[in-house]
């Protein structure tokens with residue numbers, strides 16, 4: 003389970019305008035075990051910055067993050083062990099095969115070779131990676147790179163899974179496969195959180211939706227709750243109302 007409380011993060015203004023950029027402004031939500039939580043917002047809303055604070059890459063200026071009940075500021079190592087992260091930059095090692103990328107992360111986690119091999123087989127089957135598992139990743143398609151990065155992130159069997167725009171640039175079939183995979187993680191009781199700027203994506207998959215615009219949470223709840231809250235029958239209209247624009251409606 004991941005809890006974000008009152009997160010706040012700014013960045014220095016660059017160029018002529020020295021005003022600090024407020025990226026995340028008092029963001030709070032709960033992502034529960036056995037649920038998929040979606041962070042939905044238009045470009046620049048603060049999703050990636052929020053996720054980076056959840057997975058300890060960035061420190062909030064104020065607020066805190068709890069992973070499985072523990073404050074990550076005081077327990078960063080334990081939090082990282084409990085998290086599997088697909089960051090916005092996938093960064094797979096080009097000279098290694100997909101299998102070697104996964105193995106390398108398993109070794110960094112101190113896993114025994116037999117366990118790494120077993121987890122690799124499980125993940126490769128679930129993500130349908132078998133036809134490229136032993137190819138060097140240089141030249142991989144976006145989908146192949148994303149799958150490799152996801153498998154690598156989950157090799158240590160974390161209870162909590164954070165994915166930054168996991169379906170970005172993927173074709174329809176790969177996206178469908180990935181959705182099934184995320185549902186499977188949910189079925190295993192894991193806490194799954196992912197970001198997206200595509201409303202349909204989040205609506206199709208998420209038990210709980212956290213809508214972010216201009217660094218703030220403008221609404222959260224199930225798709226039905228968001229419809230009720232905005233008084234709109236149609237989910238698209240609900241999002242337009244919440245976000246204040248039509249961004250996020252189209253893939």
Ligand SMILES: Nc1ncnc2c1ncn2[C@@H]1O[C@H](COP(=O)(O)OP(=O)(O)OP(=O)(O)O)[C@@H](O)[C@H]1O
Pocket residue numbers: 013014023024025043044045046047048049050051052199
């Ligand atoms: N390292 C940084 N330095 C300066 N500004 C930043 C930095 N990182 C993020 N920002 C700014 O913070 C705001 C939120 O950015 P963020 O990347 O979190 O948004 P996002 O919701 O993930 O957007 P997208 O959907 O486009 O990826 C934006 O205005 C962005 O320009």
